[in-house]
Amino acid sequence: MSVLNQASDGLFNVLIVLVRVIIRFGPRNREDLLRACGADIASVNAGMLTNTLNRWQELGLFETRDGMVSLADPHRAALGSTADVAEEQLPKVARTIALASANNLRFWENERAKSADLSRGVAWMLAQDIYELDTTTNGLQEQETLQFRGKTSTIVQNNTRWAGLRTWMGYLGFGREGSPWQVDPTEALRDALPEIFATDWTLPASEFVERAAKVLPVLDGGAYRQEVETALKDTAWVGPREGMLSTSLSRAVQRLDREKAIELKHESDTEDALSLSGSGGRIWRDITHFALTPTKAVR
Secondary structure, three states, rough: OOOOOOOHHOOHHHHHHHHHHHHHOEEEEHOOOOHOOOOOOOOOOOHHHHHHHHHHHHHEEEEEEEEEEEOOOOOHHHHOOOOHHHHHHHHHHHHHHHHHHEEEEEEEEOOOOOOHHHHHHHHHHHHHOOOOOOOOHHHHHHHHHHHEEOOOOOOOOOOOOOHHHHHHHHHOOOEOOOOOOOOOOHHHHHHHHHHHHOOOOOOEEHHHHHHHHHHHHHOOHHHHHHHHHHOOOOOOOOOOOOOOOOOOHHHHHHHHOOOOOEEEOOOOOOOOOEEEEOHHHOOOEEEEEEOOOOOOOOO
């Protein structure tokens, strides 16, 4: 089982349909659920409905009790009571499930890895210099071959899964569609702000990054990010200098500051400063504190 092989493991738009139907009509037996999603319609790929349901039940979004398929706790409450709200909340819920430790125990394995292929792929992409990274399939494959120490540590099992990685990264808030496709964790970080700040309104820069890494372990300092970075060749990958954030995290916090979701501060009497990095190793600015903007806060 994995996530990135879209033909066998499902698509996010199919996941949306399954969730909307369950929210609207309530728990149903498997056959009725698939039929309500259009499985009997000639133009609908019934196999894709089945594959998506199977994968996300194994990951823990769905459960079957007494023959009835429903949303599993605590995700049922997180998705809300209407189909429209559920669709809006689904990227955050799916991201939480995919990054859960229980779904990443076999981090470097290809079999029975659950969502580990997605987690290590996202972590690897976010570790790159996003201004130099060629995000085409050929470019990513060449970069992977160049950076990894051996065949036992790889991002994807085969070339077809690069498309799956880009697709899921976009849906889960770690990438941005365009020409070219871009690595950008802004949406994921924005969704995580309430968990990062919790009851605080202002955090020292280092504490913000530490908390963000716990909520999103693919970011700087996160458990999955460290797993990936340890597997990279020192001669082929150079991480951010001490006291600097990666280009991917720098992009996200800079965008959130410009959107006034957070405020980046630099207090001259504080030594605990981190630097945002831009293209070509350029330092954008130094930060000592992150503040949650009251008008953007979600409690």
